[in-house]
Amino acid sequence: AQKVTQAQTEISVVEKEDVTLDCVYETRDTTYYLFWYKQPPSGELVFLIRRNSFDEQNEISGRYSWNFQKSTSSFNFTITASQVVDSAVYFCAQRAEGSGNTGKLIFGQGTTLQVKP
Amino acid sequence: DTEVTQTPKHLVMGMTNKKSLKCEQHMGHRAMYWYKQKAKKPPELMFVYSYEKLSINESVPSRFSPECPNSSLLNLHLHALQPEDSALYLCASSQSFKLNANTGELFFGEGSRLTVL
Numbered sequence: 001a002q003k004v005t006q007a008q009t010e011i012s013v014v015e016k017e018d019v020t021l022d023c024v025y026e027t028r029d030t031t032y033y034l035f036w037y038k039q040p041p042s043g044e045l046v047f048l049i050r051r052n053s054f055d056e057q058n059e060i061s062g063r064y065s066w067n068f069q070k071s072t073s074s075f076n077f078t079i080t081a082s083q084v085v086d087s088a089v090y091f092c093a094q095r096a097e098g099s100g101n102t103g104k105l106i107f108g109q110g111t112t113l114q115v116k117p
Numbered sequence: 118d119t120e121v122t123q124t125p126k127h128l129v130m131g132m133t134n135k136k137s138l139k140c141e142q143h144m145g146h147r148a149m150y151w152y153k154q155k156a157k158k159p160p161e162l163m164f165v166y167s168y169e170k171l172s173i174n175e176s177v178p179s180r181f182s183p184e185c186p187n188s189s190l191l192n193l194h195l196h197a198l199q200p201e202d203s204a205l206y207l208c209a210s211s212q213s214f215k216l217n218a219n220t221g222e223l224f225f226g227e228g229s230r231l232t233v234l
Contacts, residue, residue: 035222042227043205043207043227043228043230044207044226044227044228045160045225047223047225050222091159103209103211103222103223104165104173105223107159107160108159109158110157
């Protein structure tokens with residue numbers, strides 16, 4: 001069955017530390033799409049990145065980087081030199097199997113990141 | 118600032134009340150979504166509209182009634198709710214999923230936090 005697993009429930013770091021959020025996915029689809037969203041205390045889910053299964057290039061955006069490894073079915077997210085503003089809940093998600101062209105997403109349970117000053 | 122606007126941000130209602138949640142987007146998206154999120158849990162899909170027609174209903178109880186008056190607006194009518202319906206209700210939109218370009222990238226509002234007494 002399709003599944004997205006974020007094993008880390010909560011992570012606490014001190015500002016300027018690097019932190020990696022883990023995501024492991026399961027799917028029977030050969031073409032699939034993975035996402036990361038950030039949910040700050042305000043409640044809004046902020047889209048961070050989409051990765052297609054046929055594009056294994058890792059991506060860097062400022063202090064954020066993503067490591068997509070099909071061999072281990074992982075799509076990990078690293079924040080370099082963390083800041084207090086990075087404190088949020090982070091969700092890894094995958095487009096639902098058999099969803100056709102709908103936007104239905106399967107979310108992981110989320111990782112709460114606390115960055116202390 | 119989010120391009121998906123939800124009102125009200127907070128709502129408290131009794132079990133016999135009738136209220137509505139509203140969502141508006143001006144990104145030209147033709148797919149709109151309602152998600153429900155309980156505390157410390159990931160969002161769960163409730164409804165999907167495509168081109169103002171209901172496309173997905175995830176077996177949601179009839180006390181929740183969605184409405185899509187036009188491509189920019191999405192409402193969720195609430196009636197005879199239960200205390201367990203208290204949650205954050207998130208609206209989202211995406212490009213039409215009739216276009217091949219849509220790979221499930223959703224844009225969320227800040228949500229309406231509902232408390233049922």
